[in-house]
Amino acid sequence: MFSSLLVPIDGSEDSHAALKIACQLAAPVQGKIHVLNVRDPYPDLYQGEMLTVAAAIKAVSVELAEKEGEAIIAEALKEITSMPGYENEFDTLVKQGSPAEVIIEEAKRLEVDAIVMGSRGLSDLKGLLVGSVSHKVTHVAHCMVISIHQRRAG
Numbered sequence: 239m240f241s242s243l244l245v246p247i248d249g250s251e252d253s254h255a256a257l258k259i260a261c262q263l264a265a266p267v268q269g270k271i272h273v274l275n276v277r278d279p280y281p282d283l284y285q286g287e288m289l290t291v292a293a294a295i296k297a298v299s300v301e302l303a304e305k306e307g308e309a310i311i312a313e314a315l316k317e318i319t320s321m322p323g324y325e326n327e328f329d330t331l332v333k334q335g336s337p338a339e340v341i342i343e344e345a346k347r348l349e350v351d352a353i354v355m356g357s358r359g360l361s362d363l364k365g366l367l368v369g370s371v372s373h374k375v376t377h378v379a380h381c382m383v384i385s386i387h388q389r390r391a392g
Contacts (some may be wrong), residue, residue: 239265240351244272246341246371246382249310252356256386257314260354263384264326270346272329273315275307300334307332338374345381352382 245260247253311330312356333340345353357372376383 239263239269241265241268241389242270242272242348242350244274244278244341244345244348244350244353246274246337246353246355247311247314248275248337248356249313250356250358250389253359254314254317254356255388256354256356256384257318258321259384259386261318261321261326263352269325269334270327270329272331272332272344272350273311274333274341274344275310276309276340277303277332278337289359297377298364303334304332337371338378341371341375342379345379350381352384353379354386357385357387 239261243260243264245253245257247257257271257273263269264271308330311332315328315330331344333344341353341355353375355372355375357370372383372385376385
């Protein structure tokens with residue numbers, strides 16, 4: 239059992255599965271789970287069409303990123319806290335920056351025993367082209383990294 243775990247959540251099936259597994263791995267009652275959503279402050283602003291200045295500003299809005307991150311975490315926690323036997327304490331964090339770098343920094347700052355994360359997030363294609371966040375975290379983190387990959391039907 240682990241006393242402190244960091245679980246990055248991006249809304250993907252794999253990140254939700256990672257949170258469920260973290261709940262099983264955390265020490266009952268004393269185990270603390272830090273749920274983290276990292277928002278890239280510079281999302282892809284060009285997706286086949288030109289954006290207006292107003293749309294570009296909205297895309298990098300700190301307040302909007304914070305609300306979206308909180309909503310993703312709330313959805314994941316709603317699913318977990320309704321499970322029978324729910325006993326763990328959750329700490330929620332929404333940060334901005336490069337996802338892999340922020341995850342590694344937060345794991346070190348929080349002195350967690352392990353990071354439990356999905357191996358495939360919402361940007362599979364980008365991950366294949368430039369390297370996935372889970373791959374980067376696995377190779378750089380100072381603590382154990384448990385990577386969860388959901389099997390897809392078909």
